[in-house]
Amino acid sequence: MTERSPLHGRHVVEVLATSTGGVGTHVRSLLPRLGSAGAAVRVCGPRATDELFGFAAAGAASFRPVEISAGLAPAADAAAVVALRRALGGTDLVHAHGLRAGLVTAAARRLTPGRPAFVLTLHNAAPDSRGIRRRLLGGAERATVRAADVVLAASEDLAANARVLGARDVRMAPVSAPPLRPASRSRTEVRAELGLDEGRQLVVAIGRLHPQKGYDVLLDAVAAWEGADRLRPAPLVAIAGDGPLESELAERIRAQRLPVLLLGRRDDVADLLSAADLCVLPSRWEARSLTAQEALRAGTPLVASRAGGLPELLGDAAELVPPGDAGALADAVVRVLGDPDRASHLVEAGRRQADGWPDEAATARQLVAVYRELLGPADGGR
Numbered sequence: 001m002t003e004r005s006p007l008h009g010r011h012v013v014e015v016l017a018t019s020t021g022g023v024g025t026h027v028r029s030l031l032p033r034l035g036s037a038g039a040a041v042r043v044c045g046p047r048a049t050d051e052l053f054g055f056a057a058a059g060a061a062s063f064r065p066v067e068i069s070a071g072l073a074p075a076a077d078a079a080a081v082v083a084l085r086r087a088l089g090g091t092d093l094v095h096a097h098g099l100r101a102g103l104v105t106a107a108a109r110r111l112t113p114g115r116p117a118f119v120l121t122l123h124n125a126a127p128d129s130r131g132i133r134r135r136l137l138g139g140a141e142r143a144t145v146r147a148a149d150v151v152l153a154a155s156e157d158l159a160a161n162a163r164v165l166g167a168r169d170v171r172m173a174p175v176s177a178p179p180l181r182p183a184s185r186s187r188t189e190v191r192a193e194l195g196l197d198e199g200r201q202l203v204v205a206i207g208r209l210h211p212q213k214g215y216d217v218l219l220d221a222v223a224a225w226e227g228a229d230r231l232r233p234a235p236l237v238a239i240a241g242d243g244p245l246e247s248e249l250a251e252r253i254r255a256q257r258l259p260v261l262l263l264g265r266r267d268d269v270a271d272l273l274s275a276a277d278l279c280v281l282p283s284r285w286e287a288r289s290l291t292a293q294e295a296l297r298a299g300t301p302l303v304a305s306r307a308g309g310l311p312e313l314l315g316d317a318a319e320l321v322p323p324g325d326a327g328a329l330a331d332a333v334v335r336v337l338g339d340p341d342r343a344s345h346l347v348e349a350g351r352r353q354a355d356g357w358p359d360e361a362a363t364a365r366q367l368v369a370v371y372r373e374l375l376g377p378a379d380g381g382r
Helices: 022-036 047-053 074-087 100-110 131-147 156-164 189-195 217-226 244-254 269-275 291-296 310-314 326-337 342-354 360-373
Strands: 013-017 040-045 062-065 093-097 117-122 150-153 170-172 202-206 236-240 258-263 278-281 302-307 319-321
Touching: 013 022, 013 100, 022 040, 022 047, 022 093, 022 360, 040 047, 047 062, 062 074, 074 100, 074 342, 093 100, 100 117, 100 131, 100 217, 117 131, 117 156, 117 360, 150 156, 150 360, 156 170, 156 269, 170 360, 189 269, 202 269, 217 236, 217 244, 217 326, 236 269, 244 258, 269 291, 278 291, 278 326, 291 302, 291 310, 291 342, 310 319, 319 326, 326 342
Parallel strands: 013 040, 013 093, 040 062, 093 117, 117 150, 150 170, 202 236, 202 278, 236 258, 278 302, 302 319
Antiparallel strands: none
């Protein structure tokens, strides 16, 4: 008798909030592998997120719009709970990606007959807040992690916090960056597009223009090495990404006449990394940054914050600096750009480090195993 696929006949719903980067990329990468395991997968999330990632084209059986925003919004969240409750009919398991998606999922699941199994992946830490908002967020986070059958954490600090909050079953689940498409243009072509003169170095930063990413600290660092005349000619810093801080950052760059370009959202990350002399990741917090993984795989030296899950992800394969410390960031950038031997060492260490990371297939296999554990054999009930 032929053995059935591990999730044969199972109906699974993947839920995410507004995403323009890592979470959406991760969910999209899982879909073909969950389908190959026999699951019928529905994705629920904001319509704009689906337009960006194309979940049906990636292997989802269907997409159902559920407008879960990135921040707490009681009226909108109530509507999202109702919409998700309708989408959970006949579902065996629901998997929420991120705390915001988890909050809506926990509420919708309580209203769903049969209560499908509930998996929660924590991709990011709860945002900093104060006063009543902090108490509300803390209570919501505690209730959400306690409602999940299994909490998967992208970094050890997230896992430790979930245990403190009372989660029943917490496991590490590294999130792998999908392989980038090969660079389509040469280093010379990319540098010419950016207006770089011969001999001038290029520093790239990639990620959403959001306070978490620390771009204000990066601009402070640029001003520090500019003012101290420590790099001549001064490198060009190119930031690829869009987000809520775009106008604020652009105004500061103009006012201080900093050698920084805001490139907007780009789909040629491989080209930018291959043309760069250095990649910087000045984030205040990260779990398993996709940008960090992409830089090391591309052979681009990396300077990053010693924050969240980055030390365990990167080991000694990057120059790590305290988060929020513009002086340390400037010193590290100057040190790597001024020392070709150090840069070469980071490139080689980065490739060795990347060789030890799980790939997308391993990440999906772990997830299929968790689903199977919660649901039981494919021809049996939960």
